[in-house]
Amino acid sequence: LASRTVTEQSPKLTFDELREALRQVGEERYHHRHPFHLLMHEGKLSRGQLQAWALNRYYYQSIIPIKDAIILSRSTDSAFRRAWRKRIVDHDGTDKAGDQQRNGGILRWIKLAEATGLDRERVERADGILPATRFIGNEYLNLVRTRPFTECVASSLTELFSHDLIALRMEKLRQHYPWLASGLDYFEARLTEAPEDAAFAIQYVFEHATTRAEQEGTIQALRDKCDILWAQLDALYFAYIEPGWPPPGAFRIADGAHEQAGRG
Amino acid sequence: LASRTVTEQSPKLTFDELREALRQVGEERYHHRHPFHLLMHEGKLSRGQLQAWALNRYYYQSIIPIKDAIILSRSTDSAFRRAWRKRIVDHDGTDKAGDQQRNGGILRWIKLAEATGLDRERVERADGILPATRFIGNEYLNLVRTRPFTECVASSLTELFSHDLIALRMEKLRQHYPWLASGLDYFEARLTEAPEDAAFAIQYVFEHATTRAEQEGTIQALRDKCDILWAQLDALYFAYIEPGWPPPGAFRIADGAHEQAGRG
Numbered sequence: 001l002a003s004r005t006v007t008e009q010s011p012k013l014t015f016d017e018l019r020e021a022l023r024q025v026g027e028e029r030y031h032h033r034h035p036f037h038l039l040m041h042e043g044k045l046s047r048g049q050l051q052a053w054a055l056n057r058y059y060y061q062s063i064i065p066i067k068d069a070i071i072l073s074r075s076t077d078s079a080f081r082r083a084w085r086k087r088i089v090d091h092d093g094t095d096k097a098g099d100q101q102r103n104g105g106i107l108r109w110i111k112l113a114e115a116t117g118l119d120r121e122r123v124e125r126a127d128g129i130l131p132a133t134r135f136i137g138n139e140y141l142n143l144v145r146t147r148p149f150t151e152c153v154a155s156s157l158t159e160l161f162s163h164d165l166i167a168l169r170m171e172k173l174r175q176h177y178p179w180l181a182s183g184l185d186y187f188e189a190r191l192t193e194a195p196e197d198a199a200f201a202i203q204y205v206f207e208h209a210t211t212r213a214e215q216e217g218t219i220q221a222l223r224d225k226c227d228i229l230w231a232q233l234d235a236l237y238f239a240y241i242e243p244g245w246p247p248p249g250a251f252r253i254a255d256g257a258h259e260q261a262g263r264g
Numbered sequence: 265l266a267s268r269t270v271t272e273q274s275p276k277l278t279f280d281e282l283r284e285a286l287r288q289v290g291e292e293r294y295h296h297r298h299p300f301h302l303l304m305h306e307g308k309l310s311r312g313q314l315q316a317w318a319l320n321r322y323y324y325q326s327i328i329p330i331k332d333a334i335i336l337s338r339s340t341d342s343a344f345r346r347a348w349r350k351r352i353v354d355h356d357g358t359d360k361a362g363d364q365q366r367n368g369g370i371l372r373w374i375k376l377a378e379a380t381g382l383d384r385e386r387v388e389r390a391d392g393i394l395p396a397t398r399f400i401g402n403e404y405l406n407l408v409r410t411r412p413f414t415e416c417v418a419s420s421l422t423e424l425f426s427h428d429l430i431a432l433r434m435e436k437l438r439q440h441y442p443w444l445a446s447g448l449d450y451f452e453a454r455l456t457e458a459p460e461d462a463a464f465a466i467q468y469v470f471e472h473a474t475t476r477a478e479q480e481g482t483i484q485a486l487r488d489k490c491d492i493l494w495a496q497l498d499a500l501y502f503a504y505i506e507p508g509w510p511p512p513g514a515f516r517i518a519d520g521a522h523e524q525a526g527r528g
Contacts, residue, residue: 029512131491132396132498135403142402223513227395230511231499234396238502247494248293249487 010212018206021219022154026161029226032168036233036241041168043176043262047117048253050177050261052240054113055251056133059126060232061109063137065091070144071152083200090193105193108186115183117257128251132235140228147221150209154218155225157205159198166190176262274476282470285483286418290425293490296432300497300505305432307440307526311381312517314441314525316504318377319515320397323390324496325373327401329355334408335416347464354457369457372450379447381521392515396499404492411485414473418482419489421469423462430454440526 013021031037036053039045045053068087075081093104113123122128144152166187173180209215239246246252277285295301300317303309309317332351339345357368377387386392408416430451437444473479503510510516 035507035509130495131488132400132495135492135495136396136399138403138406139399142406224395227511227513228399231394231396231399234499234502234509234511235495237507238498242507243299243501245299245498247491247498249491 025222030161031229032165034233036237041172047261048257051116054116059129112183136231151221154205154221159194162194289486294425295493296429298497300501305436311525312521315380318380323393324401376447400495415485418469418485423458426458
């Protein structure tokens, strides 16, 4: 369906064909298949390993509104910008009083990191994250700065797959690591935010990628985005599971936090 | 010596102090200490693992002239540009007839990759490199696009350390993998190029980083550059040594190329 060698004569994919091609990318490359997540869902991670995950993934969370602001800055369409800015609000929250606890995805992620036992200020400074986490995350910013606009929008389409992963994860985290339960608001919110965002983005991509070649570009952008998520987990696995070698200067798991933390 | 918390009153480092601070960064973070290189130098890599290294490192080689062109593009000093452009010539070579074999660092690296048994066209397409190799390498381009100019120049100062690593590597490769001997021209050339380049760059950094804070920035830039090199080897180690899990779509070691290839 989504062969990489298309000619100018290749017919444009229908909406259903495009969606299927994107779904297939997710099946092959989305990080729901990554060994780090498999261990997490089996309850086999230590508290320290969950800390390393929460700390490093914080960096990724922290650049998402920057990524979305770059996309906003490249759109000349006010209607698009009105729709897309929701993402920035979802992540950065508002200053409304009384809504502190659920005030934006970044704060909710910090709450998760705190539930693992990490110090909030340390997380906010991204102190001790793997250099690879920063480098690989920054590639997402490179992508939305330099690629065709439909590809930038398409790179968000991992949200097509995130609902199922998050639903599974919440179940498994509650089951295996009940001491984390107070930190799961981030995922709860994403259960509804992500599908809304994905529905808008896939419609936009279908309407604005006007040739088959452009469509293939959007499919490739989703592959690249999946590779970014995957590579971040590779780096975590290497540093904190096997062989378990964090690079010079990175977060090290404390002596007391090495035991398997699941009860599954 | 090179504390990260300096005040405006902190005295500027002397040339020798600056060089010592940079040398110390290399001692702690340069990739001569990385387990991938240690295995290589002990003759414990398979032919397939050496192929994975040559293929992935090719991507890094291929962006070095782009990195140097970005630095050139940011300099308003013609004398600086005249000195710095040597690096691009060294890497991209010239069109002079009769000089084909030693025609630039990129071609010499391809020769090394061919000596491991890789197909030249595959290498030139960077076909099957780890996504992480691309993402982490691209961070070097981000660095020279966005950081203060003295930091961009300082990020090249891993060349202060490369001579010793390359001299050791040539000895060990000849000893353990004699079938690679025809591919070592790249390293031979770097033995003289790198120290010349480093001498210019450290002098430039000392003369143009005019405050202690600016000097600390250049030391940090060298740390960041070391982290880039280190993270690339982490990704290689994870994919091809332990646990040995290349990500979806990446180069896989052929069945016949798994045996340890050293004879040491």
